[in-house]
Amino acid sequence: MATTNSRTLARFMLLPSVILLLAWMIVPLCMTLYFSFIDYNLLVPGDKEFVGFLNYEFFLTDPAFFESFFNTLYLVTGVLLITICGGIGLAILLDQAIWGRNYVRIMVLAPFFVMPTVSALVWKNMLMNPVNGLFAHFAIWLGFEPIDFFAQMPLFSIIIIVSWQWLPFAALILLTAIQSLDREQLEAADLDGAGPFSKFFYIVLPHLSRAITAVILIETIFLLSIFAEILVTTSGGPGYSSTNITYLIYTQSLLQFDVGGGSAGGIVAVIIANIVAIFLMRLIGKNLEG
Amino acid sequence: MTIKDSRRSKLIYTIAAWTISGMIFFPILWTLITSFKTEAEAISASPSLYAFDWTLENYRDVLSRSPYFNHFWNSVVISLGSSLLGLLIAVPAAWSMAFVQTKKTKHLLMWMLSTKMLPPVGVLIPIYLLFRDFALLDTKLGLVIVMTLINLPIMVWMLYTYFREIPNEILEASRMDGATIGEEIFHVLLPIALPGIASTLLLNVILSWNEAFWTLILTAANAAPLTAFIASYSSPEGLFYAKLSAASAMAIVPILILGWFSQKQLVRGLSFGAVK
Amino acid sequence: MGSITLKQVTKNFDEVNVIKPLDLEIKDGEFIVFVGPSGCGKSTLLRMIAGLEDTTSGNIEIDGIDATKTPPAKRGLAMVFQSYALYPHMTVRNNIAFPLKRAKVSPAEIESKIANAAKILNLTDYLDRKPGQLSGGQRQRVAIGRAIVRQPSAFLFDEPLSNLDASLRVNMRLEISELHKSLATTMTYVTHDQVEAMTMADRIAVFNAGIIEQVGTPLELYKNPVNKFVAGFIGSPKMNFIDAPQNEDANVSCIGIRPEHITLSTEQGTWAGTVGVIEHLGSESFLHINIEGKGTVTVKADGDCPLKYGDSIYLSAPADKVLKFDNNGLTIR
Numbered sequence: 001m002a003t004t005n006s007r008t009l010a011r012f013m014l015l016p017s018v019i020l021l022l023a024w025m026i027v028p029l030c031m032t033l034y035f036s037f038i039d040y041n042l043l044v045p046g047d048k049e050f051v052g053f054l055n056y057e058f059f060l061t062d063p064a065f066f067e068s069f070f071n072t073l074y075l076v077t078g079v080l081l082i083t084i085c086g087g088i089g090l091a092i093l094l095d096q097a098i099w100g101r102n103y104v105r106i107m108v109l110a111p112f113f114v115m116p117t118v119s120a121l122v123w124k125n126m127l128m129n130p131v132n133g134l135f136a137h138f139a140i141w142l143g144f145e146p147i148d149f150f151a152q153m154p155l156f157s158i159i160i161i162v163s164w165q166w167l168p169f170a171a172l173i174l175l176t177a178i179q180s181l182d183r184e185q186l187e188a189a190d191l192d193g194a195g196p197f198s199k200f201f202y203i204v205l206p207h208l209s210r211a212i213t214a215v216i217l218i219e220t221i222f223l224l225s226i227f228a229e230i231l232v233t234t235s236g237g238p239g240y241s242s243t244n245i246t247y248l249i250y251t252q253s254l255l256q257f258d259v260g261g262g263s264a265g266g267i268v269a270v271i272i273a274n275i276v277a278i279f280l281m282r283l284i285g286k287n288l289e290g
Numbered sequence: 291m292t293i294k295d296s297r298r299s300k301l302i303y304t305i306a307a308w309t310i311s312g313m314i315f316f317p318i319l320w321t322l323i324t325s326f327k328t329e330a331e332a333i334s335a336s337p338s339l340y341a342f343d344w345t346l347e348n349y350r351d352v353l354s355r356s357p358y359f360n361h362f363w364n365s366v367v368i369s370l371g372s373s374l375l376g377l378l379i380a381v382p383a384a385w386s387m388a389f390v391q392t393k394k395t396k397h398l399l400m401w402m403l404s405t406k407m408l409p410p411v412g413v414l415i416p417i418y419l420l421f422r423d424f425a426l427l428d429t430k431l432g433l434v435i436v437m438t439l440i441n442l443p444i445m446v447w448m449l450y451t452y453f454r455e456i457p458n459e460i461l462e463a464s465r466m467d468g469a470t471i472g473e474e475i476f477h478v479l480l481p482i483a484l485p486g487i488a489s490t491l492l493l494n495v496i497l498s499w500n501e502a503f504w505t506l507i508l509t510a511a512n513a514a515p516l517t518a519f520i521a522s523y524s525s526p527e528g529l530f531y532a533k534l535s536a537a538s539a540m541a542i543v544p545i546l547i548l549g550w551f552s553q554k555q556l557v558r559g560l561s562f563g564a565v566k
Numbered sequence: 567m568g569s570i571t572l573k574q575v576t577k578n579f580d581e582v583n584v585i586k587p588l589d590l591e592i593k594d595g596e597f598i599v600f601v602g603p604s605g606c607g608k609s610t611l612l613r614m615i616a617g618l619e620d621t622t623s624g625n626i627e628i629d630g631i632d633a634t635k636t637p638p639a640k641r642g643l644a645m646v647f648q649s650y651a652l653y654p655h656m657t658v659r660n661n662i663a664f665p666l667k668r669a670k671v672s673p674a675e676i677e678s679k680i681a682n683a684a685k686i687l688n689l690t691d692y693l694d695r696k697p698g699q700l701s702g703g704q705r706q707r708v709a710i711g712r713a714i715v716r717q718p719s720a721f722l723f724d725e726p727l728s729n730l731d732a733s734l735r736v737n738m739r740l741e742i743s744e745l746h747k748s749l750a751t752t753m754t755y756v757t758h759d760q761v762e763a764m765t766m767a768d769r770i771a772v773f774n775a776g777i778i779e780q781v782g783t784p785l786e787l788y789k790n791p792v793n794k795f796v797a798g799f800i801g802s803p804k805m806n807f808i809d810a811p812q813n814e815d816a817n818v819s820c821i822g823i824r825p826e827h828i829t830l831s832t833e834q835g836t837w838a839g840t841v842g843v844i845e846h847l848g849s850e851s852f853l854h855i856n857i858e859g860k861g862t863v864t865v866k867a868d869g870d871c872p873l874k875y876g877d878s879i880y881l882s883a884p885a886d887k888v889l890k891f892d893n894n895g896l897t898i899r
Contacts, residue, residue: 010390013382028413107315113549228502232524463651467665
């Protein structure tokens with residue numbers, strides 16, 4: 001569809017993006033890979049010897065790795081479960097004829113625009129604090145013992161906070177998908193005598209499947225890298241009970257200055273993300289054609 | 291279904307929707323309200339939504355005791371700077387891919403997107419060390435560079451989907467009309483794509499404003515944007531609820547307003563066009 | 567001046583050959599129509615003339631000068647696109663002014679040219695509207711306006727009427743023909759609609775699968791098609807093709823008769839058939855008649871044709887109106 005002239009030009013105009021992204025991706029990644037095979041601690045200058053897979057061995061056999069691996073898993077699946085189920089419910093509710101729909105939409109959407117540090121601190125102090133938090137006041141008013149969220153259920157508390165941030169995203173995308181549903185399909189189902197449940201399971205849910213996959217995969221990318229929420233609430237504790245892989249690598253590299261160990265962890269994180277990414281690329285690739 | 295029935299179901303749905311959305315919005319509302327309370331009222335065991343002495347004292351305190359405006363300015367420079375720089379790089383790339391398609395275009399797009407999936411911890415150490423060696427740690431320039439690079443794939447992708455909606459014939463018409471490539475882009479493509487470009491810019495400002503991995507790791511007192519500034523309240527200072535609320539309110543309100551404007555584009559941009 | 571000469575022009579998309587080596591001489595001031603089914607390469611050839619597509623091999627000369635490698639902006643041609651391709655963010659005035667501004671024409675001259683074009687095209691009242699506020703026909707006229715103000719050496723039209731409804735199409739057809747008469751500039755016009763081709767063209771080039779089957783005036787193509795494809799493509803309703811009768815030469819594989827050349831009789835004729843569906847158009851009727859063992863033929867008859875569905879009927883045709891084709895589909899003279 002084009003001439004040689006425009007093709008040459010197009011190549012030049014692509015170049016900056018391609019070079020920058022290539023540099024951004026390849027250079028640091030190679031450095032990480034290199035660091036992961038040497039003994040390198042920022043506090044111990046000098047000896048950077050090649051140690052083979054030792055860093056990986058230490059990282060992968062460290063009990064903290066297992067704990068944070070499963071924490072990552074719980075965090076991602078927990079948030080996905082809450083946001084997808086909640087998002088479908090909200091999307092269906094917001095799709096109904098209601099008064100003031102625009103205001104409702106704006107309220108539902110708001111948490112997505114709150115920066116992670118703010119939402120984590122507001123939840124930690126003003127809502128979940130066992131002494132002065134609103135939840136504690138409420139529990140006492142009802143006659144219960146207040147819960148010390150971050151001491152008793154640190155990971156769950158973080159799941160709640162992160163879900164609050166991501167629920168709007170899921171709801172908005174699913175709402176957009178529901179609104180593209182052909183109304184005549186539902187009317188035809190009405191004529192065929194389908195009840196609300198069979199309409200949901202046989203028409204609405206299949207229609208949403210593409211949007212749901214998109215939400216799952218996009219959220220997963222971001223959820224694998226949750227960091228700020230942990231840093232400002234629990235700092236990964238108590239113990240490693242709320243540490244995810246991202247946070248574990250952060251503590252190893254920038255708090256303990258173990259460049260080699262942190263790099264090995266970084267490569268492990270890249271591999272995990274790649275496994276997820278392969279599925280995502282397949283999905284988006286399909287949608288590109290469709 | 292009679293008209294009366296449908297009015298009743300509308301009422302029920304309305305009540306349900308307002309209740310649930312009210313609960314979702316509540317933490318933000320509560321932050322805004324608390325920011326106008328005194329510290330004593332903020333931790334009162336019988337908290338009130340409105341019956342208290344409204345005061346602006348907290349805002350005054352936050353502004354006078356901390357370099358709030360510095361951090362605010364850092365956030366503005368970093369998010370706007372990286373978004374504009376990103377546009378400069380992304381517009382030509384998106385033009386190429388949208389209007390001069392080859393067999394490789396799709397793979398290229400996919401590859402660009404795949405860089406977005408690289409977990410930041412995978413490159414944490416090299417970036418940190420490179421920044422240290424090039425004296426970019428705790429500088430706005432350093433963060434502008436990082437934000438530009440991490441958001442570049444999203445920008446290219448969003449612009450690409452907008453450009454694809456512009457018929458190629460319009461650009462060809464301008465070529466037939468004697469326009470040079472520069473005139474084609476500035477007089478025809480950009481004005482037509484302006485809404486799409488604006489929403490790409492807006493979404494990227496929002497994403498950069500709220501980015502809280504690199505901003506926390508690569509900055510200290512000097513270049514810290516609001517995300518890092520607010521994080522400093524995780525120290526015992528955070529127990530001053532009213533001040534925490536005031537600082538938070540000032541950090542989120544501007545972007546909340548921007549976000550409400552761009553909600554439609556958000557769906558498109560963040561779902562990479564999978565949902566329109 | 568506006569003659570266009572194509573010499574052994576070819577076009578490949580990747581490995582696929584869409585235009586086979588092709589020669590064509592478009593004379594100055596001529597209205598030539600490229601017609602053919604979709605995918606025959608007619609639009610691609612037009613875009614190659616415009617410079618919007620590369621020419622794989624061969625030469626394109628405009629006014630005797632080789633323009634094969636010249637960028638579209640420098641060829642001095644104007645094009646009207648199927649989708650009109652108006653600039654949606656500009657007013658009608660600015661749309662028409664755009665090529666003039668690119669050519670650095672003085673503002674006063676631009677004004678007078680716009681006013682002039684607007685008057686010719688009945689757009690004076692709409693100059694300050696945006697394309698989105700115009701009807702399809704008006705948009706089409708703006709696109710033509712944008713083309714004529716440049717005073718190009720030739721106009722290229724790429725299926726310009728296919729997005730208009732039927733009645734508007736007839737009007738615009740006349741307006742474009744009118745324009746050609748008044749401007750006397752070369753026009754190259756691509757369409758898949760043979761009626762447009764027949765009514766507008768000085769000469770028609772019939773395309774099929776990347777080659778030109780025949781070039782000639784509308785009447786030449788109608789009367790003396792070189793092969794079965796041209797014979798079937800030109801004329802409406804389509805020519806009837808019937809397997810050759812026993813008494814014909816061995817090398818005649820098929821004969822063609824136009825619906826308007828068949829006469830009907832209740833008593834006798836060459837073929838016997840049964841009347842099927844009859845389409846009454848008022849001024850004329852189209853009868854679909856089933857001939858035993860030969861298939862269905864279309865016959866054009868008077869508007870007040872008294873036949874009914876199921877009637878038996880005889881058909882015949884004057885020998886000088888019957889075309890004969892050989893095994894390769896070529897017309898036998």
